[in-house]
Amino acid sequence: MTKKSKKPCESCSGQNMKSHPTTWPVDLGEKKLTIGRVWVRECLDCHAIEPTKAGNEKIARGMMAFMELMLR
């Protein structure tokens, strides 16, 4: 049986999701930020990519650190 925690793809509802780290670009208006080694889930059927929970937290931390640098 598949685990309940395994969400299907949001784009095509496919179950073939593969987790891997990647660089995640963040668009902050005039600034572009690239966060490295963000864990994402990629759909092997339609190649949609979404960050995992840990990936989202890493993106949030990266943006916070970036904002602090900008405010200095």
Ligand SMILES: [Zn+2]
């Ligand atoms: Zn898909």
